[in-house]
Amino acid sequence: MCGIAGVLHGTASASPLIETLTHRGPNGVRTEQVRGGSVAHARLSIIDLEGGWQPLHAAGGTVIGNGEIYNYVELTAEFGLKDQLSTGSDFEPLLHLYAKEGPAAFQRLRGMYAFCLIGADGRTWLVRDPFGIKPLYVLEQDGAVYFASEPRALAKLLAPELSEDHARELLAFNYTLGGDTIFKGLKRLAPGEIVEVVEGRLQRPETRPFLSASPAKSPTGETALIDRLDAVLEDSVRVHQRSDVPYGLFLSGGVDSAAIATLMSRLNARPVTAFTCGFDAPGARDERGQAERVAKALNLDWRETRFDEADFWRILPQVAWALDDPTADYATLPTYKLAQAAKGTLTVVLTGEGGDELFGGYGRYRKALRPAWLGGRPAEPRPDDAEALARWRRQAKPPPGLTRLQQAQWADIATWLPNDLLLKLDRCLMAHGLEGRTPFLDPRVADFAFPLPDRFKVRGRYGKWLVRKWLERVCPAADPWARKQGFTVPVDAWIAPRAADLAERIGRIEAVRRVRTPEAVRSTFESGGSERWPLLFFAVWSLIHLEGAAPNDALAQVAGTI
Secondary structure: OEEEEEEEOOOOOOHHHHHHHOOOOOOEEEEEEEOOEEEEEEEOOOOOOOOOOOOEEEOOEEEEEEEEEOOHHHHHHHOOOHHHOOOOOOOHHHHHHHHHHHHHHHHHOOEEEEEEEEOOOOOEEEEEOOOOOOOOEEEEEOOEEEEEOOHHHHHHHHOOOEOHHHHHHHHHHOOOOOOEOOEOOOEEOOOOEEEEEEOOEEEEEEEOOOOOOOOOOOOOOHHHHHHHHHHHHHHHHHHHOOOOOOEEEEOOOOHHHHHHHHHHHHHOOOOOEEEEEEEOOOOOOOOHHHHHHHHHHHOOEEEEEEEOHHHHHHHHHHHHHHOOOOOOOOOHHHHHHHHHHHEOOEOEEEOOOOHHHHHOOOHHHHHHHOOHHHOOOOOOOOOOOHHHHHHHHHHHOOOOOOOHHHHHHHHHHHOHHHHHHHHHHHHHHHOOOOEEEOOOOOHHHHHHHOOOOHHHOOEOOEOOHHHHHHHHHHOHHHOOOOOOOOOOOOHHHHHHHHHHHHHHHHOOOHHHHOOOOHHHHHHHHHHOOOOHHHHHHHHHHHHHHOOOOOHHHHHHHHHOOO
């Protein structure tokens, strides 16, 4: 995991861009002039600590990448590349494959990545993985293409200006939609997008869906499916553990992280290090007890960290700074605290993101399958903003031939997953120089899980039915049939005592005034509930990223003395 930046078909150096991304690559920075431009790489050393520095050069080409290509070992063996490689980097085999196959080589990759490849054939490519686990932002300006892992690297070129439509999306959904970002003129590659850069312009030849054209056929009997699930998940966790630095996991009290923990425990001789965050607040849902039971059953090296009201106000401006492409998901707060706690012990962290989307875990999926007279409704957000909902529906539109459950899953994978959950994971961990890995979001797992008949995902009041049946077999201490709690943070309880003062201050902030009247802000904070937090986050975020305020100064302007 690293930070990358570059200038293609331009004369500027990438050095000023990469200097803003050193938190992503604390082990060092390298910048090079390349054919038609300049590229730069801030490295977080994970694989081949000595030889894996980028840019990498092989087979007449050059590559810089952010993320990991997990199947580099298998690709090296399959194509007989061992004697041709000069490093142990997971990205070097890609250059040899490209020399043999051109852009068809991109379809062979199994991993999380965003990269720039300049081939010996004179063609230049920008590529993002099919789930959008790793980010990549692009800006076309003055006949050149600029790219970077985070918007902050391009801010000086952009003179950031707020897109009011995307600001309204942020307040409606907690994330923004599509290829355009909240900054006018700045775009992000879509998940799976492959872009060729031709004479300083972006050409978009294709986007690869997360699901292969012909997903693997699964056995149909329950026992056979559980056996196959065990093999698929174990294989994914095994390759996601490939690392030359310490790795562990974030463990909640839920099914997904318990599944990852179970397989890591199976695959490692030494106790696996696991971090759990709990909340010290009245009425907060705290999963530390269940996490500890799983940790004891699996002999994990379990470590807990607490999150309280003081953490909320301290971490809020830091999270707002880290999320330059914003998501107002309050789960960013404990994720950031967990990364802070794990730094110095771990460099690679496995997490459970994607399990709900692929195996049908959310309650809204079950509601989507019920008839209306039993309380059923579409699995889509219900914002007050009709235009924002219309944009969401356009982006969430699934391909033909899917069941109603698969349509709901597809919508989440196209919208919420890359623009909220994965963005949260990337920014909160990279702010501390950690790499987050998601074994559920693997092409082999997706090819197994997504085509499963609905009855193996949702049955009665349970989602992720097959995963629960498997976990019942391999780790009963995980209590797989317990009611899903979710990652709930008691933000409203911490905001409530300051609500009147916050409403007055937030109502005066320029970016907020462009999307909410002061009266509407006051009404939101008076009425309470979940809408307070997105407005508070957006106010602090806008002061940092649109007005240039330091994080703590932004908080002081919004909340006064804490």
